[in-house]
Amino acid sequence: MIDRLTRIAAPLSALALVFAAGTGVAQEAANVQVTFTGISQQTGAIYGGIYDSEAAFNQGKSVRSFRIDVTGAEAGQAIEGLAPGRYAIKVFHDVDGDGRMGTNPFGMPLEPYAASNNAKANMGPPTWTDAVFEVTAEGAVQVITLN
Numbered sequence: 001m002i003d004r005l006t007r008i009a010a011p012l013s014a015l016a017l018v019f020a021a022g023t024g025v026a027q028e029a030a031n032v033q034v035t036f037t038g039i040s041q042q043t044g045a046i047y048g049g050i051y052d053s054e055a056a057f058n059q060g061k062s063v064r065s066f067r068i069d070v071t072g073a074e075a076g077q078a079i080e081g082l083a084p085g086r087y088a089i090k091v092f093h094d095v096d097g098d099g100r101m102g103t104n105p106f107g108m109p110l111e112p113y114a115a116s117n118n119a120k121a122n123m124g125p126p127t128w129t130d131a132v133f134e135v136t137a138e139g140a141v142q143v144i145t146l147n
Contacts, residue, residue: 028083028137029080029081029082029083030083030084030135030136030139031078031079031081031082031139032078032082032087032089032139032140032141033076033077033078033140033141034076034078034089034142034143034144035075035076035141035144036068036075036076036091036093036114036144036145037073037143037144037145038145038146038147039070039074039075039093039112039146040112040146041070041093041095042070042072042073043095043097044094044095044096044097045068045069045070045093045094046068046070046091046092046093046094046146047065047066047067047092047099047101048065048066048068048090049062049063049064049066049091050065050066050079050082050087050088050089051063051088051089051090052085053128054128054129057088057090057131058128063082063087064079064082066079070093082135083135084135084137085134085135086132086133086135087116087132087135087140088116088117088119088132088133089115089116089142090113090115090116090125090131091113091114091115091144091146092111092112092113092114093112093146095111095112101113112146112147114126114144114145114146115130115131115144116131116132116133116142116144117130117131117133117142118144119131121147
């Protein structure tokens with residue numbers, strides 16, 4: 001009977017250790033310090049999101065969103081509590097304060113926008129490949145110039 005219980009308990013103990021180890025990894029948190037430059041109109045707010053995959057980036061499904069009031073030529077914020085990994089940021093400067101990106105009838109942006117790594121738009125929005133950056137346990141820094 002004891003031998004049988006040992007054979008059952010050993011795998012369960014190993015499984016518990018795996019879950020405990022996984023929990024420790026998930027609790028690691030890093031910060032990304034983001035600074036926005038090139039702000040020509042000191043009104044409104046910068047709205048943005050940070051994305052953890054190409055699919056999320058393309059679909060606009062951020063893991064964290066943020067809003068920063070614009071009061072000067074630069075604005076910044078720390079995005080806290082991210083697990084180490086690969087991320088990309090997309091933002092727009094809501095100059096007129098209506099809470100959405102102004103576009104022309106063809107969908108072209110009328111308000112400044114940008115992406116991490118200062119990824120450029122080319123016949124469409126910036127791509128994940130150009131915008132992606134690594135967040136380590138020590139964190140990351142992004143200086144993004146608004147277009």
